[in-house]
Amino acid sequence: MFRLKGVKAVEFSGGGDPLLWDRINEAVGLCTTVLGKKVGIITNGLALGKLSDRSLKHIDWIRLSLNTLDTGKDIEMKRGIETPDYTACYIIGRKTKCIDIDVAVSFALKHSLPLRITEDAIHGADIGVVNYAINFTSDLVFYTPSIYSPTPSCYMAFWKPVVDWDGWVYPCPSLCLSPDSNASLPRKYRICKLKDLAEWIEDTEVYDLGHRCEYCKYSSQNSFLSQVLQDVKYPEFV
């Protein structure tokens, strides 16, 4: 069904690390070999060993959250010709210290990982540490500010819906990051059950779902889509 509807890729991510799910290898196999989709995984990296060689061969990319290293635990990657592209990210929080940045950058350089550093846009970050991190900018390490503005619309359900463990589909992966969501996916945002998603996409004309979350990671995408979807008299000349 999803193949017919043009779904291109599946991304496994938290809350809770996706590699803790005991059927992750099965799910990767279903997405890649049966459905023929691209697969990406966002993980803290602690359970990378749970991914079978077969899964590693088929996963396109894995993004490692290097905040794991703050805990003193190590991340062990299997790398070879047929392993995914690895990238890394690090979120500076209010308690982050400069030494944490040193550790994350050293890890990234040691493993030749592109590392994106940004700050916790919701809870805030130590500005001294942010300035310290900016100094590490290089070909592999870059800092991107977490700037967000109120979203003018809510269209992401038609581009990047998210499915929770309960089988319900929600409008986007940024929803649980918004402070007004209380780190969860509130019921009022439910769209339909996963089994009905293809039908929903088929039967529903793209429209603004009307949500205006306090934090919307997709505000610029929503803004762009608002403009693209605007009715104009002469679309031929747009």
Ligand code: SF4
């Ligand atoms: S407003 Fe933004 S964060 Fe909220 S559901 Fe819509 S796209 Fe997601």
